[in-house]
Amino acid sequence: MKSKTNQTFTTPQPEEKHRVIIIGGGPAGISAAIQLQRCGLRPLLLERRELGGLLWNANLVENYPGFPNGVRGEKLIGLMKKQVERLGAEVKREEARQVTWSEDDFCVETDCARRGAQYLIVAAGTLSRALPDVIAPETKGRVFTEVWPLANVTERKIVIVGAGDAAFDYALNLAQRGNFVTILNRGENVKCLELLFERAAQEERIEYRAGVAVHAITADKRAGRLEVRCEALAQGKFSLHAEYALFAIGRVPNLDFLSDEIRGRAQELVESGRLYFVGDVKNDSFRQAAIAAGDGLRAAMAISVRER
Ligand SMILES: Cc1cc2nc3c(=O)[nH]c(=O)nc-3n(C[C@H](O)[C@H](O)[C@H](O)COP(=O)(O)OP(=O)(O)OC[C@H]3O[C@@H](n4cnc5c(N)ncnc54)[C@H](O)[C@@H]3O)c2cc1C
Structure with a gap:
């Protein structure tokens, strides 16, 4: 088909192939990226805003081990960022708009690229509940x-x-x-x-x-x-x-970008070790930074064991 400007439209194919793509750069995604990078698996981490996730909101984090006097959310993020950078994990500031399943791989689309991935780690956290319609x-x-x-x-x-x-x-x-x-x-x-x-x-x-x-x-x-x-x-x-x-009226898992097919096959893909949900996106009332970081680490280790 031809457009008015004479450009040809074709079905876009993944432009890059990655072993692991992580969606979300909060504590869960960061921790997964750190461990995967240490294992030589060179993940790609996509974060739509800045690294740090919900921790940008945390005043004083008092339950993250290693900080006897507590630590401000922003400071903890700064340290996490440094760690990712030192290890050289690839981070792109892009939003995963849609993730589909295509030819036995995940296909992650952002405004900049369409990428294939063998493993997908969903660390996209939560969204605020919809605001009441009383707000003009x-x-x-x-x-x-x-x-x-x-x-x-x-x-x-x-x-x-x-x-x-x-x-x-x-x-x-x-x-x-x-x-x-x-x-x-x-x-x-x-x-x-x-x-x-x-x-x-x-x-x-x-x-x-x-x-x-x-x-x-x-x-x-x-x-x-x-x-x-x-x-x-x-x-x-x-x-x-x-x-x-x-x-501050509660939050719900952020999964809208996953295709119906992936959601329908989520259990199968999780059991087969190709898909991982980590952190707040799956933790209901256990939404805490250390739990999220532990989840990310666990997913990374599970993938590295499979890739050995
Ligand atoms: C006010 C407040 C205080 C808190 N205090 C504490 C505390 O004291 N101790 C504690 O342990 N926890 C605390 N928490 C909770 C803690 O911040 C979360 O549990 C933790 O950040 C969850 O990490 P996560 O990586 O799972 O998700 P998030 O931190 O939510 O990170 C998800 C990331 O994914 C990104 N993302 C989402 N969708 C996409 C997409 N489609 N493409 C690309 N990127 C995407 C988001 O931009 C975000 O950066 C607090 C939270 C709040 C709000």
Whole structure:
């Protein structure tokens, strides 16, 4: 078939063949890349943003061994990056748009290339649950689900919706940067670690309100802020004003880029040792960096044993 510009269209074939492709450069993918590189298997790691994954949001990581005083997420990422670089693993800043199964191999498509892979490690983590439809479109740029876009924001009012570890971790992070934070919990019970709740309670810049439902978020463009309309049993309807809002309302596995065929055959491909799911993408409520790193290491070792 000819296009209007006289170029010929053909079915694209994989342009490169790799032994192992890793999708996702959080702790799980990084750890897999490090071990595979050490084993001489030269993986290709695809990361759509920057290496580090959800750790960009972590204020103080206190349960990753080797850091007696805890370590900021950003610092831990820096160390992980250095390790990948020192070992020379290949990292490309590309998003895997689609992964299909073709002629007994995986075919990973990004905007830049179409690559074949014998083994696929899916370390793509999670996505935030869809935001409630109470948020007006003109609030874009002021409503987020992760804290890293607000890394340079200071002395602003920020509303956080949620009641789990992430909500409280975000609040501590933002308050420590000089912001004023209100956490809104729809229910009456907190779901975070007691330790995080206690730290938040000691922080003057954090206010916590339980039993508050958010009904609408609109942008007051002239004032450069959001209006967060709420309802509480005790207080009835009221509004809060804030420059930003953050939703920490849970996360779901990020697997949309896998073709229906791969999803349908996932168990078979996992059992045959060709496909690996590592880290948060498969860990339900066990979503922790050290677990993710361990998963990545295990997958890499399993592949290296097969390739011996
Ligand atoms: C606020 C907060 C605090 C936390 N605190 C701690 C803590 O104290 N201790 C702890 O152990 N854990 C903590 N965690 C959890 C920890 O960050 C995660 O468990 C860990 O990052 C999971 O690693 P992962 O590699 O599985 O996934 P992720 O870190 O989510 O990484 C997945 C990566 O895949 C990339 N990706 C996704 N899709 C594609 C695609 N199609 N193509 C290319 N790349 C893609 C993403 O951009 C991302 O970089 C915290 C998390 C949050 C949000």
